[in-house]
Amino acid sequence: MPSFSGAYKSEFEQAWNESESDFVHEVIADQEITDEEWAEVATRISKCVESKGMTFKGFLDDGGYEVDTGSLSGDEANALLPACEDESGETWLNHLRRQLASNPDNTPAEERVVQCLIRNSVVAGDYTAEDYLKDAPQQSFPYLEPDTGIDGLRACSANPDVDLSTQ
Incomplete structure (x- = not known):
């Protein structure tokens, strides 16, 4: 694990320790999430969602995202999406990215x-x-x-x- 520091030290350490994704580790090693890295998250979640019969429609300003569930019911889609969130790194990277942007000093x-x-x-x-x-x-x-x-x-x-x- 890198030697994290700064206002989000504990959040980066938690992401490193709890995520099993090499991609997440790669992204957070420098304690920032670039636009290119975020675009890669979108690409990864899109591919995963498509493999499950849905269409990724993009991220929303509030941190959420939209999908077209196709022929799947809402319950079926909701059961499948967490795996795509984990696989793409969205689970950890979305939260960290939003926090870094909206509250860089990690003010309570x-x-x-x-x-x-x-x-x-x-x-x-x-x-x-x-x-x-x-x-x-x-x-x-x-x-x-x-x-x-x-x-x-x-x-x-x-x-x-x-x-x-x-x-």
């Missing part, structure tokens, strides 16, 4: 949500991740605008990079 989720809430004026600027963790169980957030605060919280929870002024 609650900190990212709080940064979003502050940036979008949902809560006051002195609100902290500790406050968020304390308020979350009771859903007792100190919204600046009580009538719309919950909408801001939902948006920031779904996508901490959201800009509510454009919505």
Whole structure:
């Protein structure tokens, strides 16, 4: 195993240790997933899916992907797809690629949500991740605008990079 370092050290180590794929090992050895490597994942999953009678229609922006199941039922397709995800490296590489792109410093989720809430004026600027963790169980957030605060919280929870002024 390479000597991984940086913000995603443990995630790369886990992928290395738990994946039995030489392809996954090859890709993550340098701790990045290039566009070329991601295109190879698409090629591999497409070939696997086609071998099972389906058509790979591509990756979606949210990290998922679409397939045309052909004559297979949804249940039949869902039973076959995990093998293609593993075989292609998608299982490990999709998650790592998305995390590296959206959160390069591996900032904890609650900190990212709080940064979003502050940036979008949902809560006051002195609100902290500790406050968020304390308020979350009771859903007792100190919204600046009580009538719309919950909408801001939902948006920031779904996508901490959201800009509510454009919505």
